Amino acid sequence: MELLTQGPRGTKDILPGEVDAWLYVEKKIRELCERFGFQEIRTPIFEHTELFQRGIGDTTDVVEKEMYTFTDRGDRSITLRPENTAAAVRSYLQNKLYADNSLTKLFYIGSMFRYDRPQKGRYREFHQFGVEALGEQSPAVDAEIIILAVRFLQSLGLKDLELSINSVGDPKCRPVYREKLQEFFKDKLDGLCDVCRSRYDRNPMRILDCKSGECQRLSVGAPEITDCLCDECNEHFEKVKEYLTAAGISFTCDPRLVRGLDYYTKTAFEIKYSPLGAQSAVAGGGRYDGLIEEIGGNPTPAVGFAVGLERVMLALEQQKLFNAEPHKADAFIVALGEKAQSVGFKLLVELRDAGLKAAMDYAGRSMKAQMKQANKAMAHYAVILGDDEIAKNVAVLRDMESSAQTEVPMEEIIKKLTDEVKG
């Protein structure tokens, strides 16, 4: 394959036939977010590398091996955003958005970049829709955004979604749990798979959702985070569940649900659509009360989530939930001969100025060929211009559906078509 005619690995063009579906989804997002009181924010595609190192965590996979980082001409280290939370928080602090309200509710839609191995539902440039609610510690906000995520997916008609929630504790109780877990696995280390042995130090909580049968057997009876939560976290988690239940949202508690980014505290949740295969997590998020302070702001509680839009599109496609309306033309101008071409072109512009969807063929082809074009464009009317018509200063208006045609004086065409189409 030619370098020049092949896009970079892991990128994907969204082609004209696909854009309609994206616009549809984006429209749903904006409508829903407005209803929930979230305002759109657009942050830069790139940020200082340090922001992500600090915000996401130095030891996470995303920061360790998936970032698109480069040095710019001013010798600064720049990174293409791998997610939008850190950037949204940066903007929140930089622009002092906290000054306007005690609770700031933001949403975004945009490209994110991660240097991963591409596969179904995973690209190096991908799109996320996400929300961030900054400044409030109430579990009601956790519930609010979870409900927003669920409603969004439901509004698209998606079925078979599974919502899992968990609490991952906070800096007070999580280290305690971590130690308990390491204690539990200490003498079972030899039986674990290679991957899990490396997880033991890095992220022992990950051992719990290993797919290896042996690891699963060994992890039976392991302490669960929800049994180790401090009072504050426990109460918070209970409240979130109460709110969700009250709202009629069904969910399952998954004590093994862990989020990969360092900044999460307390609530963690994930929405899965299993038919997607390996990349079935459609949405994920949670609370990150420590992040804003980490980045240099005053301690501020916050919650958010992100939805992978490519995965949503895949699900939409699988469930056949989006059917693009064909683009129909109101009028197709069929011009025969040079004179008719220029008269037709003038008419084309005038029709468009009058607000009609008008098209014509410029190749000077046969009438038959132009009629075929008109048909393909699904034109409501064909406006036929030949030497005879030019001479008489008229055009033939043909209804492509009924095949009825009439001769109309040139000066009446625009009005006539406008009336027919709009009326």
Next chain:
RNA sequence: GCGGGUGUGGUGAAGUGGUUAACACACUGGAUUGUGGCUCCAGCAUACAUGGGUUCGAUCCCCAUCACUCGCCCCA
């Protein structure tokens, strides 16, 4: 980063160690000289991912590269 699969014209898809590499769709033109959607006919001239190798000879065999794809890791 690791492992498996695949790569034929615009698209889908047959096929073979050696003559003109099927077919379908799409596209273009035509079927009494200015009329579409159905049908019929014709055309699409340098299509076998790229680079090596084995062989008298490879699109079919081997290796590498690239791309796509599935899974692992991780994540949306």
